[in-house]
Amino acid sequence: MTFTFDPVSFSVPLALAAHGQADRFRRYQKTPQKGKQVYLNTLAVYAVNFYLQCLGFETELETSDSWNPSLQTLMDVADLTVKPYGKIECRPVLPQATTICIPPEVWEGRISYIAVRLNASLREATLLGFLPSVQTREVSLTQLQDLDRLGQYWLQQHQNQGDRSVNLSQWLDNLFEAGWQTLDALLGSNAGNFAVALRSSSVDGQPIVQGAKSIDWGIEAGNRSAVLLVGLFPEAGNTSRGSRWRERWGIRVQLHPQPGNPYLLENLTLSLQSLEGETLREVTSGSSDNFIQLPRFKCDRGDSFTLVVRWGNHSVSQNFTV
Numbered sequence: 001m002t003f004t005f006d007p008v009s010f011s012v013p014l015a016l017a018a019h020g021q022a023d024r025f026r027r028y029q030k031t032p033q034k035g036k037q038v039y040l041n042t043l044a045v046y047a048v049n050f051y052l053q054c055l056g057f058e059t060e061l062e063t064s065d066s067w068n069p070s071l072q073t074l075m076d077v078a079d080l081t082v083k084p085y086g087k088i089e090c091r092p093v094l095p096q097a098t099t100i101c102i103p104p105e106v107w108e109g110r111i112s113y114i115a116v117r118l119n120a121s122l123r124e125a126t127l128l129g130f131l132p133s134v135q136t137r138e139v140s141l142t143q144l145q146d147l148d149r150l151g152q153y154w155l156q157q158h159q160n161q162g163d164r165s166v167n168l169s170q171w172l173d174n175l176f177e178a179g180w181q182t183l184d185a186l187l188g189s190n191a192g193n194f195a196v197a198l199r200s201s202s203v204d205g206q207p208i209v210q211g212a213k214s215i216d217w218g219i220e221a222g223n224r225s226a227v228l229l230v231g232l233f234p235e236a237g238n239t240s241r242g243s244r245w246r247e248r249w250g251i252r253v254q255l256h257p258q259p260g261n262p263y264l265l266e267n268l269t270l271s272l273q274s275l276e277g278e279t280l281r282e283v284t285s286g287s288s289d290n291f292i293q294l295p296r297f298k299c300d301r302g303d304s305f306t307l308v309v310r311w312g313n314h315s316v317s318q319n320f321t322v
Contacts, residue, residue, distance in 0.1 A: 010127045010147060012047040019122070021046065028069040041066055041078035044092040044116040047125035048080055055151065058083040066090075076103040079110065084179070084214040084225075085154045086111040093117045093128065099138040100131070107134055111154060115144055155216065155314070165304065165319040168232060168249075171209045179213050186212045187227070187259060208234055214258065215309055215316050217265065224265060225258035228309060230320075235298065248300050249322060253307060254293040255285070264289050265311055272297065273306040275319065280305075 022042035029035040045066050049059050060081040065071040078090045089110045091100050100115040115128040129144030132153065145153075166177050176182070210231040217224060233250035255270045257263055264285040271282040272294050283292045299305065299322040308317045 009129070010051050012050050012125045012127070014043055014047065014118075014123050014125055018043055018046040025069060025072060029073060034073070037076060038072045040092040040118065041072075041076070041090075043118060043122065043125060044078050044090040045080050047116050047127065048088070048090040048114050051127055052080075052082060057151075075105050077106060079106065082111075082154070084216055085157070088130075089113045090116055093141070095120050097141075099140055100144075101138050102134045102136075104137065111157060112150065114147075114150075115141060165321050166211075168209075168230075168320055168322050169301075171211055171232070176211055180211045181213070183210055183212050183229070186214060208232055213318070217311055217314055224261055226264060226268065226309065227256045227258060228270075228307065228316075228318075229254045229256060230307075233296075248298055250296055250298055251322075252293065252296050254291050255309060256291045262290060263287070264292065267311065268292070269308075269310040270294060271308045271310075273308055275304050275306060277306075 022039045025042050026035040026039045029038055045061070045064070049061060052059050060083060061067045063081045064079050064087070065075065065077045066079050071077060078092070079087045080090055081087050087110050089102065089106050089112075091102055091113060093100055093115050095118065097117075100113070102113055106113075110133075113131040113134055115130070117126040117128055118124075119126075127147055128141060129146055130150050130153075131139060131144060166180060170176070174182070210229065212230075213228045215226045215228055217226070231252045231254075233252065235248040235250055253270065253272070255264065255268065257265075266285060266287045268285040269282060270284075270292055272280045274280060281294050281297070283294055285292050301322055303322045304320065306317055306319050308315060310316075
């Protein structure tokens with residue numbers, strides 16, 4: 001029986017740097033079997049990281065479990081963090097194998113699984129395709145989806161996170177939903193510039209809490225990103241006696257370019273909508289806008305609203321509850 005498989009694939013030469021890293025990780029392991037597992041996993045992660053960086057994706061090897069010798073010992077793991085989407089799993093496939101093997105410990109917490117064929121000499125790795133999710137230890141390679149669909153799949157999944165409502169009251173306790181962070185956590189040393197822009201645009205001065213979310217428009221936009229910024233301002237006349245929560249809040253929403261880009265993409269639209277889809281307020285970026293913002297609006301405790309960001313045929317929406 002002849003096995004045939006011809007997806008859109010990508011080959012990566014495994015140079016001395018790849019083998020040097022794999023060997024360093026192998027030396028931490030106590031048994032030859034575990035050492036071989038870590039070695040092959042490292043080569044697979046190296047190949048996928050190379051591929052994604054060629055496409056302009058931002059990856060973080062250092063925050064991946066596969067780059068941590070202690071976690072390598074505890075698990076069969078070959079993950080790679082891809083910002084802002086999440087973790088992928090890069091599974092090595094031996095030369096004659098017809099299936100991709102995925103250990104149960106990585107069936108959750110991954111946005112996709114990439115099959116990486118290693119040749120017999122371990123001098124070349126070929127990315128065969130990906131799986132959106134898995135529920136079994138072995139999956140036929142014929143079930144893989146083409147690599148050229150990977151970026152669009154991640155973008156769609158990232159956008160769909162907006163269906164879940166963000167509870168703004170939890171931000172007061174420094175609890176942020178997936179995809180949302182404090183300014184400092186998301187932007188590091190650049191956070192101060194964003195905070196000044198938000199504060200200076202409001203008659204109320206300093207917001208009591210603010211959260212930020214990165215929006216990646218993908219390869220079509222040259223992998224340029226935007227930062228959605230939401231600030232909550234206490235309303236004058238409300239009391240916080242006996243509680244940290246005020247009954248009414250002023251809300252300011254801004255959209256900034258990612259640090260390193262001076263301007264937003266042209267024709268980016270930021271809109272405030274009711275949960276029924278009615279557009280209440282809207283603003284669109286020009287060719288030289290370094291940020292855009294919605295007019296400040298007020299919400300009572302328990303109110304809900306939706307923010308929508310659009311560029312071309314792409315859109316990201318997020319529901320909020322006060």
